[in-house]
Amino acid sequence: MKRYCFQCGNELRITDLDGKKRFTCSGCGWIRYENPLPAVAAFVENGKDELLLIKRDAEPYKGRWALPSGFIEIEETPEDAVLRELKEETGVDGTIERLIGVYSQRCKLYKNALLITYKIKPKGEYLCPGDDAKDVKFFSKKRLPKIPFSSHIKSIKDAQEMGKRKC
Ligand SMILES: [Zn+2]
Known part of the structure; x- marks a missing residue:
């Protein structure tokens, strides 16, 4: 399933940030942090x-x-x-x-x-x-x-x- 940035609409990609897999926007660089x-x-x-x-x-x-x-x-x-x-x-x-x-x-x-x-x-x-x-x-x-x-x-x-x- 493709996911898109809610700020700019570009596709989110899974990137490795500080040893954690996070969804990051390929357009604006927004990072989707997941919290409880x-x-x-x-x-x-x-x-x-x-x-x-x-x-x-x-x-x-x-x-x-x-x-x-x-x-x-x-x-x-x-x-x-x-x-x-x-x-x-x-x-x-x-x-x-x-x-x-x-x-x-x-x-x-x-x-x-x-x-x-x-x-x-x-x-x-x-x-x-x-x-x-x-x-x-x-x-x-x-x-x-x-x-x-x-x-x-x-x-x-x-x-x-x-x-x-x-x-
Ligand atoms: Zn974006």
Whole structure:
């Protein structure tokens, strides 16, 4: 498959740059660097020590349960993005409580995503599945369904460990 430069329309060629194969424009010299795609996830608990999950309505892993999550839009901060995704997918308004961690997530579709997970304090517990979510539910943390993303599993584990620490 031929690829073309989005700046000048000339053909891209694979070149060896600093030991890495990169697409480079034969016309203007533009180099296509590939980077992980930034995404955010929300860790939200209710007053009963339960965790909020959504049943995904989009690939990858459509139909599986996972943390509310999504990609950061170009004009957004990670904090804006996570609050927007949470509201869109679950109907929950919230405020950022703390950063839980930053994780790499390999995936077929995007090769590699960079997931930033925040703990969010919900303003209420009214749930309304929306955008990209078939269903939304609080689960007992002792009986979570099998979550397909390793980055979400690590986020949950890290959040639990932070919760145990007293200082
Ligand atoms: Zn070009």
